[in-house]
Amino acid sequence: MRETDCPDPVRKALLDDLDEGFAELYGAYRGLVFSTALRLSGRWADAEDLTAETFLRAYRALAGYERARIATLQPRAWLMTILMNIWRNCARTRSRKPPPELQDQPIEEADPAQDVEEAAVRRETGDELAGLLGLLPEEQRVAVVLRHVVDLPVSEIATVLRIPQGTVKSHVSRGLRRLRALGGAR
Missing domain, CATH: 1.10.1740.10 (RNA polymerase sigma factor, region 2, helix turn helix motif)
Known part of the structure; x- marks a missing residue:
């Protein structure tokens, strides 16, 4: 709907x-x-x-x-x-702008009510997915995120990105194909 x-x-x-x-x-x-x-x-x-x-x-x-x-x-x-x-x-x-010097990242505090093992698995999976998404060309990464993370329909993605629906479908398809290939290579 x-x-x-x-x-x-x-x-x-x-x-x-x-x-x-x-x-x-x-x-x-x-x-x-x-x-x-x-x-x-x-x-x-x-x-x-x-x-x-x-x-x-x-x-x-x-x-x-x-x-x-x-x-x-x-x-x-x-x-x-x-x-x-x-x-x-x-x-x-x-x-x-030239990149700033790398600074130490703050350590995230864990939620004490959360199951530690479940949080670690979810974090590891999220980090792996983020890493793989970062390897995609920008137009594919954005289309895949909007379609499969945000769950926008193709028509809304086309509106957001200001590109034709066919181009959205192409970017999503190519991005997913590349993610599968990258995921299998690891």
Whole structure:
């Protein structure tokens, strides 16, 4: 079922009260935005920054939208578009600047309520997938992440990336084929 085929409680909440609606929008999509940002950037800190900036820009944009625009908003695709634009701008800026010196990464603290073995397996699998995704050409990595991590339909990915649907399908197919080959080579 597509997002526009069912009543969206987030959209309704945004129409009723922008601040409370935004809190619902954030709660509903923060994990998805962060996960996508992490897969795109490959770094936890960058993903946190991208996520924060995405929601900041989303709030600012919503404050200027008319009710009719909010009523037709597709939150997931809209947030992914904002994230992609920020990510591209950051990548463009980084390519113009010399890389900073490598600094020690902060150690992530474990959740004491989480099963340690399960967390370690999930982390290892996530790290391996992130590493493999990082080996894909950018257009394939982005298409695969949006299709199989974010679970956007091809039509929404085409809108987010501003490319034809056939090109999206091609990027996803080639990216998956390459991931399989890379996964088997390890």
